[in-house]
Amino acid sequence: MIAPTPAPPYYAVIFSSRRTDDDHDYAATAEAMVRLASQQTGFLGLESVRDADGNGITVSYWESEAAIAAWRQNAEHTQARQRGRAQWYAAFSVRVARVDRAYGTELDPPA
């Protein structure tokens, strides 16, 4: 569950969302997007949790802002985002952030 990211700096995309009741194609698309993201240049890892009420947070980690921009332009991802807005998410937010410090049980200690 905890992504084994390298030492900072790197970038995070924090995607928070509340799902609709519309499950049509959702799970398969979500899985396909995780698989596709993980194949992109500059992808470092991903953490994703959704609770029983439909609230979810997915954080993906990237080497650079350029890697995030390229993933955003991926055609399948663009199509999935459009369906997400129209169909699967009642509300969402996207935040792009630069990670400056990181530590934990499965990460290297701060330098």
Next chain:
Amino acid sequence: MIAPTPAPPYYAVIFSSRRTDDDHDYAATAEAMVRLASQQTGFLGLESVRDADGNGITVSYWESEAAIAAWRQNAEHTQARQRGRAQWYAAFSVRVARVDRAYGTELDPPA
């Protein structure tokens, strides 16, 4: 669920964790920490999700790194973190990041 944060820049603390089976005092302490965090100077909001498998992501948002440092030094928070490491979390990571861009259904559009 989605924190109504102001326009960037601001800071995020991304706390990812996997719970142990030890529930003793956990829920009450977690609730108390959310309440206490929200009273701190520079606190902007918080999003938190935990799934049925015990995987959780909590993202708190702050005006400045100084606000994060002050919250980290809060005595009750420090004690709760120590219990968390010893008792409640099988694994965790903390990442401190500067949010540079944000958008979504409940946030203002990018400038």
